[in-house]
Structures are given as C-alpha cells and as structure tokens.
Amino acid sequence: MGMTDVLIVGAGPTGLVLACDLARRGAAVRIVDRSPAPPRTSRAKGPNPRSLEILDDLGVAEEVLAAGSAPLPMLKYRGRLPVAEADPWADSAPSPDAPYDRGWLIAQWRLEGILRDRLAGYGVRVEPGREVVGLAQGRDGDHGDGHGDGGRVDVTFADGPAGRARYVVGCDGAHSSVRKLLGIGFEGTTAEDQVMVCGDVDLAEGALDRTHWHQWFDEDGAVMLCPIPGTRTGWWFQAGPERDGRGRPLTPTADGFRRLLARHTALPGEDLTRAELLSTYRVNVRMADRFRAGRVFLAGDAAHVHAIAGGLGMNTGIQDAFNLGWKLGLVLAGRADATLLDTYEEERLPVAARTLDLTSERLRATLEAIRRPGGGLDAAITTDTTGLGVGYRWSSLAATRAGTPTAAPHAGDGAPDTPVAGDRAPDAPCVEAATGARTRLHRIFAGPRTTVLGFGPGSAAVLREAAAVYGDAGVRTCRVYGTHEDRTGAEPGAVVDDAGHAAAAYGTEASGGTGPGAVVVVRPDHHVGVLASADDARSVREYLRRLHGVGRSTERSPGMVDAVR
Known part of the structure; x- marks a missing residue:
C-alpha cells in the first residue's frame, strides 16, 4: 500500500x-x-x-x-406583473487594486x-x-x-x-x-420553516428574456428563474415549495414546478419542458x-x-x-x-x-x-x-515586526486604506522593467511562492538577502520602481509602477525619495505577512524563516542593512 x-x-x-x-x-x-x-x-x-x-x-x-x-440585472414581479428592476453591480467597476469588481x-x-x-x-x-x-x-x-x-x-x-x-x-x-x-x-440550527425547492429546468425557447434574473415574490410564494450560461434554454429554478393540507412542504417534482410556474408567473406550466436535479433546501x-x-x-x-x-x-x-x-x-x-x-x-x-x-x-x-x-x-x-475584505489580522502569521500579531491598523502609519499584516494584498497594474509588457502585482504573486516586494532604493539589500537565502525555497523577490527612479541594471523580474497605483495601494508613495523604502512580504495566498521599513531587515528575515526554515545560508552579504539589532 x-x-x-x-x-x-x-x-x-x-x-x-x-x-x-x-x-x-x-x-x-x-x-x-x-x-x-x-x-x-x-x-x-x-x-x-x-x-x-x-x-x-x-x-x-x-x-x-x-x-x-456577468451577473444579470434582476427583474422583479408582483402579481405576475413586473414592478421593479435592480442591478446591484451598476455602480461598480474594476479598480487598480481589485480588477474583479463582481462575481461571475x-x-x-x-x-x-x-x-x-x-x-x-x-x-x-x-x-x-x-x-x-x-x-x-x-x-x-x-x-x-x-x-x-x-x-x-x-x-x-x-x-x-x-x-x-x-x-x-x-x-x-x-x-x-x-x-x-x-x-x-x-x-447549529436547521430552520425547518425556511424551505426552498431547486432544480435545473428547460423553458421553451423565447419564453423569457435571458438578459435578466426573473424574480416573482407574492404573499403566498415565490419563483426565481436565472438563465444558466452556456445553455440556450437552461435556467436555475428556485421557488417556495408546494405544501400539503397541513402546511408541510411537498417533495419537488417536475409537475409541481409547472404548477408553481403557472401560479406565480404569466407563463403556462407547459413552457417548462424539463426539470431535473430537483432538491429541497432548508436553511442550515x-x-x-x-x-x-x-x-x-x-x-x-x-x-x-x-x-x-x-x-x-x-x-x-x-x-x-x-x-x-x-x-x-x-x-x-x-x-x-x-x-x-x-x-x-x-x-x-x-x-x-x-x-x-x-x-x-x-x-x-x-x-x-x-x-x-x-x-x-x-x-x-x-x-x-x-470576499475581498476577508483578512487575518488576528493571526499569529500577521506581524508588523517579528512575532508581534496585528489586531488593528497602524495608527497614523500610511494612508487610511493601507493594508496591514493579515489583510489581502492589493493588486496594482504595472509594467515589466525588462520588456515594457503590462502586468499586475497579482500576476507577480501567482504560483506557489512567497513574494517579497521592495519599494525604494533602500529595499535592495533586503531583496538581495531574501533571494540569496530563500530563492531556492520558493521565495521570489520583486523590486517595484517608481516612474522617476533610475532603473539602470534593474533586477530580473522588476516592475515599474508607471501610474503609481502600487505605491498608493501599499502606502509607500515616498519610497522613491530619500527615505529607506519599504518591504512587503506577501504570502502565497495573497495576504500580507509583513509590511516593514526597508531598514527593518530582521522582521523580514524572521518572517521568512518561520515560513521557509533557515534557508540556504544565514550569512549576510557585505553591506547588508539591518538596523534592528
């Protein structure tokens, strides 16, 4: 075996x-x-x-x-007549830090x-x-x-x-x-009175407009029909159940679905030509x-x-x-x-x-x-x-300095929306320094590796150490250059923050100036592990050691910056 x-x-x-x-x-x-x-x-x-x-x-x-x-606007009915339309995503749009603004x-x-x-x-x-x-x-x-x-x-x-x-x-x-x-x-609990019947159905072609999610809500029940993408006549069917004389929900059947369709919508029951994968859902x-x-x-x-x-x-x-x-x-x-x-x-x-x-x-x-x-x-x-706001600020893996869990944002540290340890690492559009091809930070993060981002010239020493010690252990480093920084001899894999979105997302706008810069360790699941000043090499080193062990070599290169002793 x-x-x-x-x-x-x-x-x-x-x-x-x-x-x-x-x-x-x-x-x-x-x-x-x-x-x-x-x-x-x-x-x-x-x-x-x-x-x-x-x-x-x-x-x-x-x-x-x-x-x-894309998710569809919702057309809502009462007494078989349309009474309102709503598009919950009408005012949303992709942003530099979140290119997916809606589900699919x-x-x-x-x-x-x-x-x-x-x-x-x-x-x-x-x-x-x-x-x-x-x-x-x-x-x-x-x-x-x-x-x-x-x-x-x-x-x-x-x-x-x-x-x-x-x-x-x-x-x-x-x-x-x-x-x-x-x-x-x-x-936990099961709400026996909160019951819905579900199934995949086919409706006669042209029976309903497939550009909307149709929702009939009446005082005595409901029917919801959403077109299934990739099909010509397939729909998700959800409804309040039929009930027997004692008010108990009946087991869903194709004929029962037809009766519900005829009762709540203006469609004849015969328009429902197929119903399968029928189930009863109770709120658990x-x-x-x-x-x-x-x-x-x-x-x-x-x-x-x-x-x-x-x-x-x-x-x-x-x-x-x-x-x-x-x-x-x-x-x-x-x-x-x-x-x-x-x-x-x-x-x-x-x-x-x-x-x-x-x-x-x-x-x-x-x-x-x-x-x-x-x-x-x-x-x-x-x-x-x-799901974009889910983070782990309470986690023992969230540390602003080595071993210090973060429960709340840093007071006065960076912009109000700057992520802290445990938060989802923001995305940002940028360009590859070597080729000029467009890319995004989340593409840099992609794959089974930890990523160390360096902002500002002062981050170079920390990136070199991370690459030397942990490059063979699944850690990649990426220098993020500001548009006005000298990129002569840019490291392989470096990117240019050509519109300033990466610096804005991570609160490092001043890193291209005279300050020490910043270093961000991003876990393989796109969450921030450490966001530290570039002169805080120890925090970065100890965090990587926790995730990846001692590494290939613990000896620092000449000139290594480590202001925490």
Whole structure:
C-alpha cells in the first residue's frame, strides 16, 4: 500500500482547488469522491471576486469567464406583473487594486469540469465511487497530533484496497463522512420553516428574456428563474415549495414546478419542458467545533454551512482550500515546521463564524425586502459578499515586526486604506522593467511562492538577502520602481509602477525619495505577512524563516542593512 502526501475526500470546487494547488507544488495528491460520476448540477451560481482572484492564480480564470456570464440585472414581479428592476453591480467597476469588481455566473458542473481538466494537466484524476468508511491516525511516536515523524493516516474505503496518506482533507460536504468519522461536532440550527425547492429546468425557447434574473415574490410564494450560461434554454429554478393540507412542504417534482410556474408567473406550466436535479433546501447554520484532528482537516461545507444569501457557500470553501494548500505544501516539502498547519484553523474558523453571521443577516434582510413589491435578492448583496475584505489580522502569521500579531491598523502609519499584516494584498497594474509588457502585482504573486516586494532604493539589500537565502525555497523577490527612479541594471523580474497605483495601494508613495523604502512580504495566498521599513531587515528575515526554515545560508552579504539589532 503506497503512501500519498494528501488524500482529498470530495471532488467539488473546494477539493478540486486544493488538489490543483497541491499538485502544482509537486505534492503527491489523490482526490476521491463517493459519487460514481461527476454530478451534472448547477447548484452554486459562481465565484465571487475573491474566488476569481484565486482561480486566476490557478490559471483558469480566463476559461471560467469565457464559460460563464456577468451577473444579470434582476427583474422583479408582483402579481405576475413586473414592478421593479435592480442591478446591484451598476455602480461598480474594476479598480487598480481589485480588477474583479463582481462575481461571475457559471454552472457549478462547468466550473468543476474546468478544475478537473486543470488537475489532469498535473497528472491527477478524480477517483470516483470511492467512499471513505474508516480513518486511523498515527503510529508509535506520533501521538495523533500530526507533529511526529513518519505520521500517517490509514484510510478504509467501502470498496477496494485501503489507502495511506500523510494528511487527509475532508471536502465532502455538509454530511461529511470524514467529519463524522473524526467525531467532530457540527453544532447549529436547521430552520425547518425556511424551505426552498431547486432544480435545473428547460423553458421553451423565447419564453423569457435571458438578459435578466426573473424574480416573482407574492404573499403566498415565490419563483426565481436565472438563465444558466452556456445553455440556450437552461435556467436555475428556485421557488417556495408546494405544501400539503397541513402546511408541510411537498417533495419537488417536475409537475409541481409547472404548477408553481403557472401560479406565480404569466407563463403556462407547459413552457417548462424539463426539470431535473430537483432538491429541497432548508436553511442550515452549522459549524464544526474544530477544523482539524491530528493529520485530518475539514474544509468547505464539511466545516461550515450557512444560509445561501450572498452566495458565499462555495466561495468560502474555495478560500478555505487556498489558505490550507500552501501551508500543507511547505510542510510536505520540509520547508516549514508542521506547527504552520495550526494556523489554518486559527485563521479560517473565525472567518467561517463571521460568514455564518453575515449570511444569516443577509437572509433576514432579503426576507424583509421581498415582503414589499419591488424587493428582491439584491438585498443579499453587499461589499462584504465580494470576499475581498476577508483578512487575518488576528493571526499569529500577521506581524508588523517579528512575532508581534496585528489586531488593528497602524495608527497614523500610511494612508487610511493601507493594508496591514493579515489583510489581502492589493493588486496594482504595472509594467515589466525588462520588456515594457503590462502586468499586475497579482500576476507577480501567482504560483506557489512567497513574494517579497521592495519599494525604494533602500529595499535592495533586503531583496538581495531574501533571494540569496530563500530563492531556492520558493521565495521570489520583486523590486517595484517608481516612474522617476533610475532603473539602470534593474533586477530580473522588476516592475515599474508607471501610474503609481502600487505605491498608493501599499502606502509607500515616498519610497522613491530619500527615505529607506519599504518591504512587503506577501504570502502565497495573497495576504500580507509583513509590511516593514526597508531598514527593518530582521522582521523580514524572521518572517521568512518561520515560513521557509533557515534557508540556504544565514550569512549576510557585505553591506547588508539591518538596523534592528
């Protein structure tokens, strides 16, 4: 029985993103799913702006954008008549620090197919029909805490030979077998009275305008129809359920969908020509009490479920995976201590708890809005649902100076919007110093590496040390030149901040002058680890040491700047 580095259980978007991230790092990955074939379901309606950044990093964003469509304006009805139209994205636009200003509509099955193809490019394929029924951790000397030498997880499947992995990640949904096998609690509530029936349907061609998301909200029920991108006649169908004489929701059927269509819309029921993947959704608000047990982790719906308002379910799972992937990669490569894995739960559990609160609040706002004619699902959409504001200022990995966690922005340090340790690292357009080709900081960050940005001439010594000591350990350095700086002999990979957007985003506008400059360490998941003055080499050095070990050499080059002694 061979050993794999990571066994991922569940091949939805969460598991696939994690598998792609680990595979490109050279980790030996297996991904299994209990379903005998990939489910052809639309379910989640697409990635939000932060997830689009992650998909861009994985190299699939262009394909996702091509396969989907921009979010549609919402046409709202009452008594079968249109009463209002709303476009929650009408006033938004891409900005230098965030090129994705809105989410994207794409059927989940299509997104999963794109990720499976990407994963296959690394030589890894999903193993279908593999249900995990047993997990046994550790060995003598490991004590089950995941930190011992030679630790492992033995995995039993319902059918076929057993498996063995250094780590296991349960991405197997709300009814996670992995979570249950670990005995991890999943506390919360299920709102039995908040019920919706869902399915993928076909409507007669031309029955409805496909440039809108149609929403009928009446006092006795609701129907919502959103066109599925990439189809001519496919629609996402969501509705309040039919109920029996005692008020209990009925199981969804194609005929039931036709009756709901005829009752609430001006369309005849016969216009609904196909209905499949029918399901009943109840509002569940639950979270695992821990996201890790030894060498086994939980991510996505296996760790947390919440109201669908705001569309954060799939997106929170994708972002779980992107947080965990680089940490597992560094530990497996021997470049970081296994204690780095403790920061996954430290960072993502509070985010999940906040997401449960946010989505519950957005659901309440939506239910209140639809009581009035003209109210609709736009009430669920806020800047909080973009994912761009999610950060980890409380994390032990967030340090303004070595070992000093950041809980709040620096007082009077830089512009009010300057990121601090733990925040998402802003994007910014710039040009390659060597070629003049246009690029962006997030393209510089892309790939399985830590990035050290240097602003101002004073940052050169810190960048040289980082490259010399950690260049072979997955750290890249990038000098960011101001437009008026002398670029003679510019370092390979250097960029020019030709419009000043990078300096503005990181609060380093004065770095091209006589000051020491600034250095920013950006984690592989696009979050700021350290933002320090360029004469604070020690903070940078100690942060890189924590993520990447001692490095190739700890001897400093002649002339190395280190003002902290």
